[in-house]
Amino acid sequence: MIKTFTISILFLVTSFLKTTQDQITLTLIYEGVDDGVYYFSEGEDFNTYAFQNIDEEASKKYDLTNRKLIGSTFKVTYESEKLLDDENEEYEVLTIKAISKIEKK
Numbered sequence: 391m392i393k394t395f396t397i398s399i400l401f402l403v404t405s406f407l408k409t410t411q412d413q414i415t416l417t418l419i420y421e422g423v424d425d426g427v428y429y430f431s432e433g434e435d436f437n438t439y440a441f442q443n444i445d446e447e448a449s450k451k452y453d454l455t456n457r458k459l460i461g462s463t464f465k466v467t468y469e470s471e472k473l474l475d476d477e478n479e480e481y482e483v484l485t486i487k488a489i490s491k492i493e494k495k
Contacts, residue, residue, distance in 0.1 A: 413487055415467040422460050428486065430466060441468060443485040451489055463492040 418430035418439060428441040444454075452459060467488040472480055 413467050413469050415465060415488075417492065418464055418466050420454070420459050420462050420464055422457070423454055428454055430464070439466075439468075439484060441466075441484045441486050443483065444489075445485065445487050448486050448489045452491065459491075463494075465490045465492055 416432060416439075418432055421429040421431050421438070423429070426442070428444060430439045430441070431437065432439070452464075466486055469485050469487055471483045471485065473483060474480055
């Protein structure tokens with residue numbers, strides 16, 4: 391009984407500490423990088439996405455520090471992870487999982 395209770399509590403606590411959503415794919419416009427954060431915007435809604443992380447494989451495809459890519463359109467697949475800080479405040483971390491440039495016709 392105590393073992394089951396302990397496992398239940400452990401599961402409950404860990405489920406609140408880290409939650410990962412499914413991968414999302416959007417067409418976004420590259421706005422640049424600042425302090426290691428990659429900024430993209432969504433043209434129609436003017437939403438801005440700040441990606442704190444990029445997977446190693448995705449980072450090898452394009453040099454996003456190259457200012458010539460600013461204004462380019464990309465298909466970006468990312469994951470959103472909700473974490474808790476030291477004060478138990480929730481914050482979101484976005485990680486690019488895959489990226490491909492959409493060439494203009």
